[in-house]
Amino acid sequence: MAEHYDVAIIGAGMSGLSAGIRAAHFGKKAIILEQHNAPGGLNSFYAKEGRKYDVGLHAMTNFVPASERRAIFNKLLRQLRIDRAELDLIEQxxxxxxxxxxxxxxxxxxxxxxxxxxxxxxxxxxxxxxxxxxxxxxxxxxxxxxxxxxxxxxxxxxxxxxxxxxxxxxxxxxxxxxxxxxxxxxxxxxxxxxxxxGLARPAEGIRLLIRVVLDRYRKLGGIRKMKTGVKRLIEEGGRISRIELDNGEEITADVILSCAGLPETYSLVDPSIIADQSKDAGKLAFSETIAVYETLPETWGWGDDTIVFFNDSDRFVYEAPEEQIDLRSGVICLPNNFEFGDRPLKEGLVRVTCLANHDAWCGFSEERYQAAKEEWFGRIQNSILPMMPKPTRDHSGELVATDMFTPKTIKRFTRRARGAIYGSPRKVKDGRTDWDNLFLCGADQGYLGIVGSMLSGVVIANQYVLKG
Structure with a gap:
């Protein structure tokens, strides 16, 4: 007989984890189903050659002093019963x-x-x-x-x-x-x-935030199954009656919260819906380069800017580019340039995010894909130089590691249609779907960013798990 839960949550991203905390805090039997072995969803981390890299997080928005109790961020922490001091937030x-x-x-x-x-x-x-x-x-x-x-x-x-x-x-x-x-x-x-x-970041980056949220969920008795993807949501009589997992097992739940996205969730109910061709699939995808230096940016004159949003002309174009990468605009993040005081990061980091063409990156052969990454890494690094102060010295020889992700990377690890981090342009603000017990939270419910994602999980859980 299938195991039954009060609430099943698809995805261990920040919205799913936050929804799980709310449900478990009020005694609901909750399970989070995550297809990968790392939590965090679009805001996670990975290891490569002995280094750990953040994915997604440049900064947490909504930073306010702890004394402003009515502020969204502080309300959110109270809803999650998280002590703000645990996050060790460093201001920009x-x-x-x-x-x-x-x-x-x-x-x-x-x-x-x-x-x-x-x-x-x-x-x-x-x-x-x-x-x-x-x-x-x-x-x-x-x-x-x-x-x-x-x-x-x-x-x-x-x-x-x-x-x-x-x-x-x-x-x-x-x-x-x-x-x-x-x-x-x-x-x-x-x-x-x-x-x-304003902006801040946990001193250790996204890993610290994930650890704090996971610990809270675990201590409340919430169940989390990693490397357990959802294959299909089985509909009967206008409701989701069963959840079929990739391993062939089935579970049931009174309420299902999906953080997978609007077209992605609908395709779980009706496999004939091809998410990439859905009118609800997002068109905006991104790439990001990461450069690691043995010295800190402040030592070559880049110590003042935390994040730079740049554009190379008077008109800002925010659309899916025709080329693989749109070099006309982007975001430069220098994680060293938060107020770390006497505990700076050990290595220098420069992250650059630009709009990218999903179809081009996903259409390459593996050999061409790797060659394109190498080519575009250099082009992206050069494109930001006019936006930054002239370096006080040549630091190119201090580069010790690089990496780059593309829409193909995002699609592979998140199953997000077209690699669209921000999901569908059509947001479902009340979280409702065509099925009585299936609701959306996360990006396609409409709250974006890390704090927004967590808030989405709390709001949807409050409305449909606790009140329902």
């Missing part, structure tokens, strides 16, 4: 948006960005202040409304096209599944989380 130094001839610096003091806008766009500062105030007071209920173009909405505040592009660049790169636009609700969430609140 400061970050910037870099366009030709104009830089806008921002940090965990929101006044910095306003002063930068006033200096670079003096005729726009009143509109920017009004935009910021409107976002601060934006009704939470309006975040759940149907899609509305943020590109159209922002024009009531900002009339300078360049400033508009510079505002959208970091917000899209950190949270939009829509080409060249965002939903107003998502725009508001990302503006608040990055510009009003």
């Amino acid at each position: 130094k400061s970050s910037r948006v870099a366009f030709p001839g104009v830089n806008l610096r921002f940090g965990n003091d929101e006044g910095l960005l306003e002063s930068e806008v006033e200096a670079a766009f003096p005729g726009q500062v009143d509109g920017f202040r009004k935009l910021s105030e409107t976002i601060r007071d934006f009704p939470d209920r309006d975040l759940e409304q149907p899609y509305q173009s943020a590109r159209s909405w922002i024009k009531q505040f900002i009339s300078d096209p360049l400033l508009e592009e510079m505002i959208f660049c970091p917000l899209m790169y950190y949270g939009s599944a829509v080409e060249n636009d965002m939903d107003v609700g998502q725009f508001v969430i990302m503006f608040r989380s990055i510009f009003h609140e």
Whole structure:
């Protein structure tokens, strides 16, 4: 007879783990099913040649002081019963948006960005202040409304096209599944989380966060099965009656929460749905290069920037590129440049993220694929040089390790349709599907980023596991 659970959660990413904690805390018999041997989903880590690399995490958004009890991040930690001190959070130094001839610096003091806008766009500062105030007071209920173009909405505040592009660049790169636009609700969430609140990271990176969340789930008695993928969700009478696993076993559950994504989840119920061809599959995929140096970036003059969102022209294009990689824009992350104080990281790290063409990378033979990675690694590294201070010395000989992931990597390890990290452009904000006991959490429910993903798991578990 199949084992029965109160709730079965597909995916041990941050949303799945957070949903599991909420369920287990209230005595629900919960199981998390993960196809791989490492938790974290789109925010995880891996080992290569003796080094551990973070995947996904540049920084955690929504950083606020512990004293701000009404802030989303602090509320989330209370819901998960996690002691903030366990995360050992390190604040960013400061970050910037870099366009030709104009830089806008921002940090965990929101006044910095306003002063930068006033200096670079003096005729726009009143509109920017009004935009910021409107976002601060934006009704939470309006975040759940149907899609509305943020590109159209922002024009009531900002009339300078360049400033508009510079505002959208970091917000899209950190949270939009829509080409060249965002939903107003998502725009508001990302503006608040990055510009009003700020960025930080656990001192040890994503591994520390995963360890803390896993320990909490485990201590509450939650069950977690790794290397246990879901093959099929069997529907009967408008409900999911059974869950068939890749190993042929079956389990049952009163409620199923899927972190797999919208088209991916539907294809588990109806295998005739090909996720890559679904109208709901995302189009935006990314690549990332990682360069490891034996010295820290500050020793060659790159010690001030934590994250740089860059674009090489006045117009920001955020869409699936025709070439394998779009070098016109991207995100440069320097993990050393958080406020580590007297305990710096031992090696220097430079991570660069760019938009990538899924079809091109997944269409290569293995030999061509490896050659393309080597070619594009060098091109990406060279493309960021105009965006960074001129190095005070040649540090190229200090490079000790490199790696690169592509849409093919993401698709292989997450099964995410088209390697789209941010999932489908169609978000299901209430988490409901066509089946009474199957709900979405994670990216395709609509909350993005690490904190957003965790919040999604909590919200959906509260609504459909605890209230249901």
